[in-house]
Amino acid sequence: MQAASLKPQPVHQIQIWVRNKLIPQPLPLFLILMSLQQYTSSAVLVIGCLTAAYAATKVYFKKSDKLGPPLSDTRFKLNYVGHVDRIYDKFGPKPFEFNRDVVKVFDDMVSRSVPLYEEVIDLLLYWVHRYYVPGTKIYDLGCSTGTTFDVIARSMEDSCHLVGIDNSIAMVEECRKKLEWAESKNHIVDIHSGDILDLAIDNASFVIMNYTLQFIPVASRHQVLSKIFKGLQDGGVVFISEKVRSSNSEFQEACTWIYEDFKERRGYTKTYIARKKDALMNVLVPFTEEELRGALTAVGFENVEIAVKWNNFSTFVARKSGQRRVGKKEVQVATPHLDSFFESCPTYLSDYLDPLQLQVLCLERLRCFTNKSGLSQSNLLDFEDIARCLSELPSFKSKAVKVDEAALTIGDPSELTIDQHAAWLSIATRMKPWKKGPLNVFGVEIDTEWRSDLKWGRMVPYLPPLKDKVICDLGCGNGYFMYRMLSHDPKLVVGIDPNVHAWMEFKIFQRFAQDDRLRFEFMRGDAMTMFTGMFDVVFCLGVLYHTNDPVGMLRDIYTSMTKGSTLIVDCQGIPGDEAIALFPKKKYANMKGVYFLPTATTLMHWLSRAQFQQMELFFSEPLTSEEQRITKWAPVTTSLGESLDPNDATKTVEGYPAPHRFYIRAKRG
Ligand SMILES: C[S@@+](CC[C@H](N)C(=O)[O-])C[C@H]1O[C@@H](n2cnc3c(N)ncnc32)[C@H](O)[C@@H]1O
Numbered sequence: 001m002q003a004a005s006l007k008p009q010p011v012h013q014i015q016i017w018v019r020n021k022l023i024p025q026p027l028p029l030f031l032i033l034m035s036l037q038q039y040t041s042s043a044v045l046v047i048g049c050l051t052a053a054y055a056a057t058k059v060y061f062k063k064s065d066k067l068g069p070p071l072s073d074t075r076f077k078l079n080y081v082g083h084v085d086r087i088y089d090k091f092g093p094k095p096f097e098f099n100r101d102v103v104k105v106f107d108d109m110v111s112r113s114v115p116l117y118e119e120v121i122d123l124l125l126y127w128v129h130r131y132y133v134p135g136t137k138i139y140d141l142g143c144s145t146g147t148t149f150d151v152i153a154r155s156m157e158d159s160c161h162l163v164g165i166d167n168s169i170a171m172v173e174e175c176r177k178k179l180e181w182a183e184s185k186n187h188i189v190d191i192h193s194g195d196i197l198d199l200a201i202d203n204a205s206f207v208i209m210n211y212t213l214q215f216i217p218v219a220s221r222h223q224v225l226s227k228i229f230k231g232l233q234d235g236g237v238v239f240i241s242e243k244v245r246s247s248n249s250e251f252q253e254a255c256t257w258i259y260e261d262f263k264e265r266r267g268y269t270k271t272y273i274a275r276k277k278d279a280l281m282n283v284l285v286p287f288t289e290e291e292l293r294g295a296l297t298a299v300g301f302e303n304v305e306i307a308v309k310w311n312n313f314s315t316f317v318a319r320k321s322g323q324r325r326v327g328k329k330e331v332q333v334a335t336p337h338l339d340s341f342f343e344s345c346p347t348y349l350s351d352y353l354d355p356l357q358l359q360v361l362c363l364e365r366l367r368c369f370t371n372k373s374g375l376s377q378s379n380l381l382d383f384e385d386i387a388r389c390l391s392e393l394p395s396f397k398s399k400a401v402k403v404d405e406a407a408l409t410i411g412d413p414s415e416l417t418i419d420q421h422a423a424w425l426s427i428a429t430r431m432k433p434w435k436k437g438p439l440n441v442f443g444v445e446i447d448t449e450w451r452s453d454l455k456w457g458r459m460v461p462y463l464p465p466l467k468d469k470v471i472c473d474l475g476c477g478n479g480y481f482m483y484r485m486l487s488h489d490p491k492l493v494v495g496i497d498p499n500v501h502a503w504m505e506f507k508i509f510q511r512f513a514q515d516d517r518l519r520f521e522f523m524r525g526d527a528m529t530m531f532t533g534m535f536d537v538v539f540c541l542g543v544l545y546h547t548n549d550p551v552g553m554l555r556d557i558y559t560s561m562t563k564g565s566t567l568i569v570d571c572q573g574i575p576g577d578e579a580i581a582l583f584p585k586k587k588y589a590n591m592k593g594v595y596f597l598p599t600a601t602t603l604m605h606w607l608s609r610a611q612f613q614q615m616e617l618f619f620s621e622p623l624t625s626e627e628q629r630i631t632k633w634a635p636v637t638t639s640l641g642e643s644l645d646p647n648d649a650t651k652t653v654e655g656y657p658a659p660h661r662f663y664i665r666a667k668r669g
Pocket of ligand 1: 098110141142143144145147148165166167168171194195196197209210211212215216
């Protein structure tokens with residue numbers, strides 16, 4: 001059934017149907033002749049009709065001849081060499097490799113098995129001509145027989161410098177042969193035989209890597225992409241084409257079925273297709289599009305776009321930002337003590353994510369941590385010194401950990417020596433302002449800016465069962481709620497937050513609580529898509545109004561959840577029933593980084609747009625200074641009290657409606 005529906009459409013029929021609308025029809029001519037019937041014999045009539053039909057056909061063909069060439073025509077004919085690919089009609093290399101026999105048929109193989117191969121190269125020429133900077137180099141990593149360089153060189157009016165590399169000696173020989181002519185036209189052509197990982201990339205304005213990254217071991221891909229990024233000058237572009245896999249297994253099956261049919265239509269037999277597929281197993285390991293995009297952004301590319309997509313083949317272009325980073329972000333200082341608290345390999349995730357997903361996640365979390373939220377040099381040095389002091393304190397599992405009282409208690413003063421206690425007090429003082437609590441750490445009672453215990457108390461009656469569940473606290477701050485969740489005996493709680501201060505506080509707690517069920521991932525909210533289908537319960541507390549794409553964030557959260565799981569949202573907003581959101585010009589209640597403040601109605605709408613169901617609003621009250629205020633341990637210049645209009649507490653100092661808090665419980669279907 002399926003195969004029959006795939007029969008190619010007879011193209012000429014479609015064209016006739018289209019063009020019949022454009023040209024004189026034989027039918028009106030026939031009617032005119034019929035009206036003249038009384039003056040003619042029937043023989044003359046038949047001849048007349050045939051002539052008219054013939055004339056109309058002539059008109060049709062004449063017209064259709066004027067239409068342009070077929071759309072798939074590219075501007076340059078590619079210079080293919082070698083023989084027809086029948087390698088796997090017999091027994092080709094298994095596992096697959098680019099050996100001499102394969103190289104002999106490679107041009108035919110690649111052009112018949114890669115969909116849109118010629119169109120992609122045609123498109124590549126546009127990108128090269130737009131972004132290549134004379135005097136710099138163009139690289140082709142995995143250049144094979146040099147077809148791409150050959151056409152680039154032909155398209156260039158002036159000489160250019162082409163650097164290719166391939167680790168198949170037979171490919172390199174073929175490539176050098178194909179490009180001999182280019183050297184005689186004053187192009188500089190360097191074709192290296194070797195591994196991409198060993199190639200020095202420098203002074204590049206354009207790097208091509210078509211259908212090659214997929215052959216590089218996953219563990220080395222970050223290094224390759226990072227090398228490309230570093231070797232590109234500012235504003236340079238990488239052009240990467242790959243076979244990709246779908247993140248949805250059903251679609252992956254569909255894509256494979258479509259692709260195999262495509263190959264049959266290109267003249268490959270079922271046996272050939274099956275044998276080659278078998279040989280490529282574990283040799284060609286495709287990323288998903290998300291993984292490739294993630295890997296590109298992880299090494300620093302800022303504009304990452306898909307330029308071509310056909311089923312399970314995608315071409316990405318990505319650019320190294322031409323804008324030099326100025327100010328805070330440019331500063332890089334060594335922070336070895338701080339870095340020693342970063343867990344570089346989150347092995348606990350291997351129980352939940354497949355190896356490829358984990359690989360990409362590791363790259364992304366490393367990138368986020370390396371950036372350290374763009375902290376200034378002085379801030380970084382401060383944290384570095386606090387980390388140094390902390391590492392001088394012993395690490396042990398305290399017997400005094402209490403998670404079921406308002407104040408999260410970790411450590412008893414008797415567990416530290418006097419000197420150690422003094423050192424801890426000094427750390428605690430330097431860590432001001434403390435935001436989420438209350439806390440009691442080794443007897444130091446830390447009254448934090450936020451009474452997070454009040455929020456926890458409101459949520460408890462509405463929590464789904466947390467016992468043995470895998471939970472995420474997105475925007476976890478210092479992890480106060482994560483510890484409170486422990487009293488419900490969860491299996492795992494992953495906190496996600498890109499704030500160095502909060503991360504540091506969590507590291508302090510964990511140095512003495514040492515509870516393996518709690519994990520902190522130093523990442524941003526968009527990382528949720530990397531935890532596909534992992535969480536039974538997600539908390540998203542006080543986060544949505546800090547993103548300029550709240551619905552996008554909710555969708556990402558949805559992706560991370562299991563079927564039937566629960567989301568608990570707490571969001572700052574404005575009172576009223578209208579389906580609106582406030583968008584402050586700059587600051588809201590003295591806070592920067594606040595975007596949309598929804599009414600409860602709008603918050604519900606966001607949730608349902610993100611596919612959530614069974615929404616229940618279980619708390620809706622104005623925020624009070626009982627819950628958020630300046631304290632000795634949080635000597636911030638402004639808290640809620642200082643951010644409301646002194647003459648009208650229903651307004652913020654900027655004149656906006658005063659903050660309201662909404663809590664909602666929702667289900668993923
Ligand atoms: C599918 S072919 C690429 C085709 C070519 N880029 C094109 O668009 O026609 C992959 C090429 O990458 C080369 N290759 C694979 N891994 C490599 C590595 N680590 N270093 C250098 N070349 C590699 C292979 O020898 C092969 O020629």
